[in-house]
Amino acid sequence: xxxxxxxxxxxxxxxxxxxxxxxxxxxxxxxxxxxxxxxxxxxxxxxxxxxxxxxxxxxxxxxxxxxxxxxxxxxxxxxxxxxxxxxxxxxxxxxxxxxxxxxxxxxxxxxxxx
Amino acid sequence: xxxxxxxxxxxxxxxxxxxxxxxxxxxxxxxxxxxxxxxxxxxxxxxxxxxxxxxxxxxxxxxxxxxxxxxxxxxxxxxxxxxxxxxxxxxxxxxxxxxxxxxxxxxxxxxxx
Numbered sequence: 001x002x003x004x005x006x007x008x009x010x011x012x013x014x015x016x017x018x019x020x021x022x023x024x025x026x027x028x029x030x031x032x033x034x035x036x037x038x039x040x041x042x043x044x045x046x047x048x049x050x051x052x053x054x055x056x057x058x059x060x061x062x063x064x065x066x067x068x069x070x071x072x073x074x075x076x077x078x079x080x081x082x083x084x085x086x087x088x089x090x091x092x093x094x095x096x097x098x099x100x101x102x103x104x105x106x107x108x109x110x111x112x113x114x
Numbered sequence: 115x116x117x118x119x120x121x122x123x124x125x126x127x128x129x130x131x132x133x134x135x136x137x138x139x140x141x142x143x144x145x146x147x148x149x150x151x152x153x154x155x156x157x158x159x160x161x162x163x164x165x166x167x168x169x170x171x172x173x174x175x176x177x178x179x180x181x182x183x184x185x186x187x188x189x190x191x192x193x194x195x196x197x198x199x200x201x202x203x204x205x206x207x208x209x210x211x212x213x214x215x216x217x218x219x220x221x222x223x224x225x226x227x
Contacts, residue, residue: 009154033215042118042204042218043157088156100145100164100208101172102216104156 006089006105014113019076021108023089030092032072033102034063037086046087047074079112086110116140118219120205126225127195135190135222137205145208146188147172147216148180150201157204163188195226 006023013019023032031050035043047058049065049072056063060077076083089105121136139146144165149157149172159172163182177199179191188207192199202223206216 006156035218040220042206042220044218045215048215100210100214100216101147101159101162104158106154106156 004089004091004103004105006108008108009106010109010111012111012113013079015079015081017079019079019083019110020073021075021087022071022073023105024071025091026070028069029072030069032063032065033090034061034072034074035088035090037088037107039085043088076110079110081112081114084110084112118205118207118217120203120219120222122222123220124223126227127192128227129196131195131226132191132193133195134192135203135205135224136187137189137219138187139205139207139217140186141207141209141217142185143207143209143217144185145210146182147206147208148178148188148190149204149206150174150199151204151221152201160190160203197226200224200226 004023004025033048034046036046037043047056047063052065052069053067054065062075064073086107086109088107090102118139147162148160151157158174160174160178161172161180163169166185169180181189202221204221205219208216
């Protein structure tokens with residue numbers, strides 16, 4: 001089946017630093033979704049990307065849909081302590097009967113030191 | 115607007131016990147999903163329901179059963195719990211359409227001793 005490889009697996013940064021993470025796949029995705037999971041809660045959608053080359057921002061977050069359609073990137077600028085959490089990339093399973101099923105990356109655990 | 119509500123939030127079971135995890139959504143979504151989350155493995159799909167009255171296996175269905183009780187509710191049952199089923203379980207729902215984002219509940223933390 002489809003797999004998403006997310007890196008890095010974890011990051012330890014100082015408050016104020018910028019963060020970059022990415023997600024790659026061996027197959028083409030038509031949509032990329034980025035979720036954040038706060039400790040003890042469920043994932044919440046940050047950004048959705050629907051077109052190759054698309055660059056979308058949400059506050060200090062910027063995500064890009066790779067031109068090859070096999071990768072996506074998420075950047076966080078000027079990190080703050082509340083950015084702590086697990087960041088997941090996700091994309092829809094291939095096939096006309098996917099019924100909205102998603103494949104998730106393994107997650108990037110972000111720790112921000114004040 | 116509550117979104118996706120899961121109950122209970124925490125549960126401890128003994129091996130061999132059974133229990134049902136409840137999920138309800140108030141967004142009039144057609145599709146609902148059950149995932150488990152284990153360290154370093156992301157979210158893995160257990161079962162899903164594309165629409166009311168239908169259910170299908172996901173990536174890791176063994177040891178689980180589901181019921182789509184109505185459009186709002188989708189329950190996950192462990193008939194005979196095993197320690198390998200210790201995990202955090204998430205329910206999600208989706209309105210319709212390829213590539214649309216799923217909306218998640220806050221999870222049920224299940225420990226099986």
